[in-house]
Amino acid sequence: MMEIPDEKKRFCIFGAGSIGCYLGGRLAAAGCSVTFIGRKRIRDELRHSGLCLTDFTGTKIHVPPDGFCFETEADAAGEADLVLVTVKSAGTLEAGQTLASVLNGDTVVVSFQNGVSNTGWLRDSLPHQTVLAGMVGFNVLNRGMGRFHQGSEGGLEVEQHPDFAPVSPVFARAGFPVKQRKDMLSVQWAKLLINLNNPVNALSNLPLKDQLSQRPFRQCFSMAQKEALAIMDVAGIRPAKLTPVPPRWIPGFLNLPDRLFQILAGKMLAIDPLARSSMWEDLEAERITEIDYLNGEIVHLAEKLGQSAPVNSRLIALIRDAEAGGNRTWSGDALHNELDRARQVS
Ligand SMILES: NC(=O)c1ccc[n+]([C@@H]2O[C@H](COP(=O)([O-])OP(=O)(O)OC[C@H]3O[C@@H](n4cnc5c(N)ncnc54)[C@H](OP(=O)(O)O)[C@@H]3O)[C@@H](O)[C@H]2O)c1
Structure with a gap:
């Protein structure tokens, strides 16, 4: 070579x-x-x-x-x-x-x-x-x-x-x-944290920019990340810093009110109105998604540690349902309530 x-x-x-x-x-x-x-x-x-x-x-x-x-x-x-x-x-x-x-x-x-x-x-x-x-x-x-x-x-x-x-x-x-x-494994875990938004984006049926501009959808992403970070912490996995905001601060950053989020995020990430997650593309093309290899890794890790990951588990179930022809146009509030309920029940 x-x-x-x-x-x-x-x-x-x-x-x-x-x-x-x-x-x-x-x-x-x-x-x-x-x-x-x-x-x-x-x-x-x-x-x-x-x-x-x-x-x-x-x-x-x-x-x-x-x-x-x-x-x-x-x-x-x-x-x-x-x-x-x-x-x-x-x-x-x-x-x-x-x-x-x-x-x-x-x-x-x-x-x-x-x-x-x-x-x-x-x-x-x-x-x-x-x-x-x-x-x-x-x-x-x-x-x-x-x-x-x-x-x-x-x-x-x-x-x-x-x-x-x-x-x-x-x-x-x-x-x-x-x-x-x-430290590519740390990079891959950090990327996986970002990819936890893929099911949220796919279930919103919106371009990434529109989806991320709505706080209830960001709160769904934030809940999935927070849960993942807690489990990764127990496992001793330290995600690399891939964005201007360190991984541990991202859930709080996502929870910011829309206007403040848009101003700060706009300075950090250029994203155009066409961008969508590849999970959305998979649902659109009626293909099986990568959910098992993204949110599924968090659930798998939680199980190995004797813990639970209700938010990520619920996102997997909703994507499975969407793969089978179920709802794939959730409103931010409906999805947020659904994930919140799953978290409280567990
Ligand atoms: N798209 C993005 O924006 C993005 C961004 C960052 C990372 N990624 C990651 O990059 C990877 C690829 O994603 P993608 O969106 O590019 O996927 P994709 O559009 O589905 O491309 C994969 C292609 O490979 C084909 N393929 C699968 N197995 C094959 C085989 N044995 N021989 C020949 N062709 C084969 C697939 O065909 P079939 O569909 O018929 O199997 C499909 O056309 C994923 O892990 C994804 O998470 C994607």
């Missing part, structure tokens, strides 16, 4: 969806060799239109169909120097097993997935490869027909490792200066 010049490095994106197409497209636009592995429906879209990548600052990048390769079988990953795994968490085990049959020992694999377990699962399947934890700090919406939109600011973070260091400037050229960190 070290001997190959940066500009010749071959990237494979395993899981061509929102994050995969956005990251891979930006790398292709920066002149990298990129092969996507994904589903036929996405291949057919990209074959006609290529990729149109936009962001919250107004950037617009077009990558023509001949600017990348797209395969529906994993064999093409065998040629790659770096594989970015961007499937949803439920697809990780299959991705690991598939990659194990095609990768050579020099390939570096980075999981750019949410949740705290994916990297470990990939390592179990790929004992001969360097497998690194990654974190995507921004939001991407699939707008259809090859159009992917980054709706919020945020960067990439990757586990510090000598096999990743040479490739880091390539990401910077593509517009993603990567923060290389030693």
